[in-house]
Amino acid sequence: MDCFDPGWSFEPAAADGRGAMWAGRVLAHGRLVATVTEGVIDLTRTPDASASELEQLTCEGWIARSWRNANGVGGSGVARELAAIRGPICEVAAGPGGGFMPAVRRLNSGARILVNDLSPGVLRPWTRFLAGCGLDPGLGFAAFDATAPVLRPGCMAAVCSLDGFSNVAPAAIGPALDAIRRGETTYAEAAPAGPRPQDQAVESMAAALRRGGVLFAEEGTLDPAGRDDVAPARREEWQRRWSPFLGFAPARAATAAGLRVVRHETTPGRTLDPGEGEVPRDAARFGITLRTQRELVVAVKP
Numbered sequence: 001m002d003c004f005d006p007g008w009s010f011e012p013a014a015a016d017g018r019g020a021m022w023a024g025r026v027l028a029h030g031r032l033v034a035t036v037t038e039g040v041i042d043l044t045r046t047p048d049a050s051a052s053e054l055e056q057l058t059c060e061g062w063i064a065r066s067w068r069n070a071n072g073v074g075g076s077g078v079a080r081e082l083a084a085i086r087g088p089i090c091e092v093a094a095g096p097g098g099g100f101m102p103a104v105r106r107l108n109s110g111a112r113i114l115v116n117d118l119s120p121g122v123l124r125p126w127t128r129f130l131a132g133c134g135l136d137p138g139l140g141f142a143a144f145d146a147t148a149p150v151l152r153p154g155c156m157a158a159v160c161s162l163d164g165f166s167n168v169a170p171a172a173i174g175p176a177l178d179a180i181r182r183g184e185t186t187y188a189e190a191a192p193a194g195p196r197p198q199d200q201a202v203e204s205m206a207a208a209l210r211r212g213g214v215l216f217a218e219e220g221t222l223d224p225a226g227r228d229d230v231a232p233a234r235r236e237e238w239q240r241r242w243s244p245f246l247g248f249a250p251a252r253a254a255t256a257a258g259l260r261v262v263r264h265e266t267t268p269g270r271t272l273d274p275g276e277g278e279v280p281r282d283a284a285r286f287g288i289t290l291r292t293q294r295e296l297v298v299a300v301k302p
């Protein structure tokens, strides 16, 4: 798949690095995106899966299970629509579940899918597992920040996300994550100012679509009506802490990115358990209970 933006380059640290391990900087349109030391590209650590969490998922056989269960085959029918697409598909923030990819590959063994995640540590077990099954032709794996315009404009027939867009975090947050966990800073303080990363990811992926290309997003979003009635000042304080994560609306993001929404379905979700992640855990400390809803958005590039 020839879909990487030619604006990416590698700048070696020494003028003559021949015979040595790579060292230097990876640039995207002049912006530093990663450093390379001793031949190893140091992409910022994945924001939501530490090395030990990943090890645990691998030990628990998550990848094999996601493949066996063919994530997304039931439900909304999105996998069937994706399986009928002719041309390359990008699976955004695939995670250990792989998003729609396992189901689409099951329905169409010829599907060409570029599987994306910020973390190479998430993608590596997928490549190993699928190669072990003799199943990787047609699949590409690419660790990059979905909020950045990495893909060549117009190269994709479809992009899809199963809880991918809603979980996208700015790569810059990675190093701050431990400090957030220790309560030394907040997500809002550590996140770079500017547009919500989820919106940016939708915009970047919309740019990668060709005319007539389709974006499929099935996302859990926070139900704005579902927060407990805590004192307004306290609720505002909490909202400030997590503002970059709140208020993501996939249909609005798709429209803002120049796509035409052709399907938008919302179904009530459930109450989030504080153990399910940083956001509900911190909400619980403020006496706030969060409810989710499921949103399906199908949008076409005019």
Ligand SMILES: C[S@@+](CC[C@H](N)C(=O)[O-])C[C@H]1O[C@@H](n2cnc3c(N)ncnc32)[C@H](O)[C@@H]1O
Pocket: 046, 047, 048, 049, 071, 092, 093, 094, 095, 096, 097, 098, 099, 100, 116, 117, 118, 119, 122, 144, 145, 146, 147, 161, 162, 163, 164, 167, 168, 169, 170, 171
């Ligand atoms: C909860 S998972 C998403 C669910 C996944 N699609 C599945 O089916 O299991 C969140 C994933 O988003 C990835 N992620 C976070 N920020 C990202 C970014 N900026 N670009 C690409 N992937 C990102 C994380 O590394 C993680 O694997």
